Amino acid sequence: MINTHDILETINMIRQENLDIRTITMGISLLSCADSDIHNSCEKVYEKICRRASRLVETGEQIEKEYGIPIIHKRIAVTPISMLVAASGGDPVLYAKTLERAAQTVGVNFIGGYSALVQKGFAAGDRALIDSIPEALAETEHICSSVNVGSTKAGINMDAVATMGQIVRRAAEATADKGCIGPAKLVVFCNAPEDNPFMAGAFHGAGEPDCVINVGVSGPGVVRAALQKIPHGNITDVADTVKKTAFKITRVGQLVAKEAAKRLGVPFGIVDLSLAPTPAVGDSVAHILEEMGLEQCGAHGTTACLALLNDAVKKGGVMASSHVGGLSGAFIPVSEDAGMIAAAENGTLTIEKLEAMTAVCSVGLDMIIIPGDTTAEVISGLIADEAAIGMVNSKTTAVRVIPAIGKEIGDTLNFGGLLGYGPVMRLNTASPADFIHRGGRIPAPIQSLKN
Amino acid sequence: MRAIITVVGHDTVGILAKISALCARHNVNIIEVTQSILQDMFCMIMLADVSACNVAFTTLADEAKALGEEMNLSVNAMHEDIFNSMHRI
Numbered sequence: 001m002i003n004t005h006d007i008l009e010t011i012n013m014i015r016q017e018n019l020d021i022r023t024i025t026m027g028i029s030l031l032s033c034a035d036s037d038i039h040n041s042c043e044k045v046y047e048k049i050c051r052r053a054s055r056l057v058e059t060g061e062q063i064e065k066e067y068g069i070p071i072i073h074k075r076i077a078v079t080p081i082s083m084l085v086a087a088s089g090g091d092p093v094l095y096a097k098t099l100e101r102a103a104q105t106v107g108v109n110f111i112g113g114y115s116a117l118v119q120k121g122f123a124a125g126d127r128a129l130i131d132s133i134p135e136a137l138a139e140t141e142h143i144c145s146s147v148n149v150g151s152t153k154a155g156i157n158m159d160a161v162a163t164m165g166q167i168v169r170r171a172a173e174a175t176a177d178k179g180c181i182g183p184a185k186l187v188v189f190c191n192a193p194e195d196n197p198f199m200a201g202a203f204h205g206a207g208e209p210d211c212v213i214n215v216g217v218s219g220p221g222v223v224r225a226a227l228q229k230i231p232h233g234n235i236t237d238v239a240d241t242v243k244k245t246a247f248k249i250t251r252v253g254q255l256v257a258k259e260a261a262k263r264l265g266v267p268f269g270i271v272d273l274s275l276a277p278t279p280a281v282g283d284s285v286a287h288i289l290e291e292m293g294l295e296q297c298g299a300h301g302t303t304a305c306l307a308l309l310n311d312a313v314k315k316g317g318v319m320a321s322s323h324v325g326g327l328s329g330a331f332i333p334v335s336e337d338a339g340m341i342a343a344a345e346n347g348t349l350t351i352e353k354l355e356a357m358t359a360v361c362s363v364g365l366d367m368i369i370i371p372g373d374t375t376a377e378v379i380s381g382l383i384a385d386e387a388a389i390g391m392v393n394s395k396t397t398a399v400r401v402i403p404a405i406g407k408e409i410g411d412t413l414n415f416g417g418l419l420g421y422g423p424v425m426r427l428n429t430a431s432p433a434d435f436i437h438r439g440g441r442i443p444a445p446i447q448s449l450k451n
Numbered sequence: 452m453r454a455i456i457t458v459v460g461h462d463t464v465g466i467l468a469k470i471s472a473l474c475a476r477h478n479v480n481i482i483e484v485t486q487s488i489l490q491d492m493f494c495m496i497m498l499a500d501v502s503a504c505n506v507a508f509t510t511l512a513d514e515a516k517a518l519g520e521e522m523n524l525s526v527n528a529m530h531e532d533i534f535n536s537m538h539r540i
Binding site: 002004006007008009010011015062065066067068069248251252254255 | 455457459485487489494496508509512513525527528529530532533534535536537538539
């Protein structure tokens with residue numbers, strides 16, 4: 001039998017330190033549903049999702065009980081809907097409503113994939129879908145949207161960047177009476193991964209199989225608790241401890257992913273090795289950085305600590321899983337992380353520091369609440385900067401900012417639940433309008449001559 | 452399938468008897484038991500074969516948890532594989 005210490009360690013991780021499987025996400029290809037008539041297309045989409053995912057929630061709950069590990073979300077990612085709009089034409093919002101109906105039927109808490117990939121330009125269906133995002137997000141509850149505006153291979157589509165600044169604003173205005181929830185479900189990506197199980201950016205890429213199971217793990221609380229045991233260890237010890245802990249966390253993810261795939265009769269895709277925080281006390285990435293020795297997240301030194309954390313999580317996790325993918329790294333969503341919220345509230349954590357942090361971690365400017373009067377051009381400027389970091393460093397970056405309509409710096413916006421709450425943060429309002437309105441495309445960066 | 456049943460809390464009379472009775476009632480064979488006192492806490496770990504269990508394992512897990520709450524102890528019944536996968540390469 002496994003020794004007592006190891007058994008108690010596992011139980012303690014789950015019961016005291018918030019170890020959980022953040023999400024089992026079923027990826028479903030909708031390419032087979034394309035039809036020149038949008039109503040036929042929608043019916044096929046509904047039928048396929050309900051057929052494929054009929055047992056997803058029930059299976060997740062069964063595994064949760066048998067293995068004693070909480071599985072927080074059961075979700076679905078679908079083929080970017082712009083591809084279906086390309087074939088069917090018509091009002092893309094019909095697809096959003098169909099997805100919403102399917103989400104309610106199968107009982108998942110989000111369907112991601114109201115998306116378009118426009119890094120090199122707009123194809124048929126892309127503009128119509130992007131233009132419909134604010135309405136789609138306002139009229140549905142369980143639908144997430146993403147748009148990929150750049151990549152290392154293609155450069156950055158600045159026309160799309162300019163458009164997305166306006167779309168983020170419109171999404172906030174369209175949901176002003178619901179706490180501006182719209183843009184919290186919208187991600188603007190550079191180098192978007194096609195197998196990401198995490199929302200709001202999940203979609204099922206065109207290169208994926210017909211149906212697949214991807215799993216996202218979590219566990220910032222476990223990493224922090226492990227570091228608390230070595231208050232005087234040097235940084236090598238810190239990195240080793242994170243690595244070992246990430247290994248253990250990921251092994252649980254691998255087990256759940258394989259078991260879910262087997263029970264559902266669907267291939268296992270990847271485990272996403274991410275540290276995903278929640279607003280709950282003891283589930284914060286910022287608190288890990290503070291455990292490493294920072295007075296507060298956002299202090300000088302934060303980027304270095306985050307770089308170490310992100311790298312060690314990958315090193316530990318890679319060996320624990322047969323296939324790793326998705327975003328894999330540490331997430332830094334401000335409103336979803338108790339430590340980040342506290343640091344943003346007292347001004348230690350600024351948007352400029354967060355931008356630097358995104359250069360070394362897995363995503364980007366995430367769940368940041370900005371003043372309600374921020375112009376579309378300033379939002380586009382933020383998107384362009386993030387996309388540039390992603391493009392040049394061959395990594396995924398993203399922007400999910402929420403203009404808090406009617407609110408000013410220092411006010412608080414509360415989404416409730418796992419999306420959390422946060423202060424409206426100060427951002428640089430000098431206008432990048434002329435740059436944004438030039439349009440065109442930033443050429444792809446050189447990938448050789450690395451010296 | 453084998454399961455690990457853990458009991459953690461203040462030591463009282465009859466813990467082993469009650470957990471064993473639950474196992475016997477559901478035709479669960481106890482393979483191994485270890486118990487120790489860690490930082491003043493009573494800690495018992497059982498390895499049990501639940502393949503002939505006469506109820507669904509999830510029901511057994513629920514009943515074990517409820518029994519724990521009755522005795523003011525933390526009782527968990529979990530599939531053995533979660534421990535194997537985390538601690539063995």
